[in-house]
Amino acid sequence: MPVHMELRRIIINELGDQQIIVLKEVEGERSFPMVIGPYEAASIDRRVRGLTTPRPMTHDLVVSVIDHLGGEIQDVLINDLIDGTYYARLRIHKDGELVEVDCRPSDAIAVAITVGVPIYVNESVLREALEESDEI
Amino acid sequence: MPVHMELRRIIINELGDQQIIVLKEVEGERSFPMVIGPYEAASIDRRVRGLTTPRPMTHDLVVSVIDHLGGEIQDVLINDLIDGTYYARLRIHKDGELVEVDCRPSDAIAVAITVGVPIYVNESVLREALEESDEI
Numbered sequence: 001m002p003v004h005m006e007l008r009r010i011i012i013n014e015l016g017d018q019q020i021i022v023l024k025e026v027e028g029e030r031s032f033p034m035v036i037g038p039y040e041a042a043s044i045d046r047r048v049r050g051l052t053t054p055r056p057m058t059h060d061l062v063v064s065v066i067d068h069l070g071g072e073i074q075d076v077l078i079n080d081l082i083d084g085t086y087y088a089r090l091r092i093h094k095d096g097e098l099v100e101v102d103c104r105p106s107d108a109i110a111v112a113i114t115v116g117v118p119i120y121v122n123e124s125v126l127r128e129a130l131e132e133s134d135e136i
Numbered sequence: 137m138p139v140h141m142e143l144r145r146i147i148i149n150e151l152g153d154q155q156i157i158v159l160k161e162v163e164g165e166r167s168f169p170m171v172i173g174p175y176e177a178a179s180i181d182r183r184v185r186g187l188t189t190p191r192p193m194t195h196d197l198v199v200s201v202i203d204h205l206g207g208e209i210q211d212v213l214i215n216d217l218i219d220g221t222y223y224a225r226l227r228i229h230k231d232g233e234l235v236e237v238d239c240r241p242s243d244a245i246a247v248a249i250t251v252g253v254p255i256y257v258n259e260s261v262l263r264e265a266l267e268e269s270d271e272i
Contacts, residue, residue: 039175040194055221058176058194061239062201068237069205069230085191094205101204103197 002077002120003028007109010045012038021109023078023121032129034086040106047113059110062090070094076108078121081128138213138256139164143245146181157245159214159257168265170222176242183249195246198226206230212244214257217264 008024008031019041024031036044043059056064066073071092080087088108090101112119121129144160144167155177160167172180179195192200202209207228213236216223224244226237248255257265 055223055240056238056243057240058198058243061226061237061243062194062198064237064239065198065201065207065226065228066205068235069202069207069228071201071205087191090197090201092201092205099204101197101201102192103200104191104193107192107194107197 001123003030003123003126005078005119005121005126007044007048007113007119010041010048012041012045021106023119025126030126030130032126032133034105034129036104036106040104040110043110044106044113047110059107059114062107062111063114066090066092071099073111073115073117074098075118075120076112078105078108078119078125080122081125081132084132086125086129137259139166139259139262141214141255141257141262143180143184143249143255146177146184148177148181157242159255161262166262166266168262168269170241170265172240172242176240176246179246180242180249183246195243195250198243198247199250202226202228207235209247209251209253210234211254211256212248214241214244214255214261216258217261217268220268222261222265 004026005023006026009022011020018035020033022031022033071094074091074093078086078088086105088103088105092099140162141159142162145158147156154171156169158169207230210227210229214222214224222241224239224241228235
């Protein structure tokens with residue numbers, strides 16, 4: 001079962017290459033951190049703040065391409081966690097079909113916040129993420 | 137008339153936020169520099185070197201989304217230069233139509249190198265770029 005999540009925090013560490021975002025359950029209290037890259041963190045942060053750029057950034061291009069090719073983003077799903085790496089999917093409606101495109105969670109979240117669609121995490125991934133963050 | 141160009145150089149300046157790429161005419165000697173961001177420069181550089189990453193980076197996601205939605209990238213075109221800013225387009229074939237998606241040249245070039253399609257620059261843009269680089 002996918003669990004509806006929201007972006008709770010973005011922790012920008014200007015001295016390091018690894019940034020942290022925290023996802024929290026919308027209808028519950030469970031939350032977990034995820035390490036992402038600095039470019040992706042900056043892109044998510046800018047979108048959360050509603051800052052726009054004069055020209056489309058790369059995540060805007062992803063959204064624009066989907067739009068121009070007749071797709072509509074339904075939601076994004078963090079669907080797996082393998083050897084400490086999270087896997088995600090953009091889930092796109094097109095011509096009555098659901099098209100799923102593999103991506104990194106950071107790209108998925110940047111896209112989700114840009115278009116305002118929900119972020120889901122598979123229950124099994126959420127449980128495993130909670131176990132891993134307990135171990136830290 | 138669009139002029140067929142190739143990526144001639146990437147000049148990475150690790151101390152600055154502005155990186156430079158040089159495009160050169162394939163059937164001629166004209167070339168001009170363009171300032172791009174560090175993330176985009178690193179992405180282009182990695183692609184030129186044929187380095188792969190375990191998970192899709194954002195430019196790979198652009199390519200993957202086009203593929204999953206039934207599009208085929210024909211080429212990219214740097215079509216305008218306004219107030220010192222270059223404008224570009226991804227030109228995508230889909231269902232017998234040509235779909236053009238506005239983007240930054242750095243994204244266009246990263247995508248072109250990923251899929252191996254030509255990079256074009258409008259003749260008028262090339263001339264203006266040459267005038268501007270003469271002025272530096």
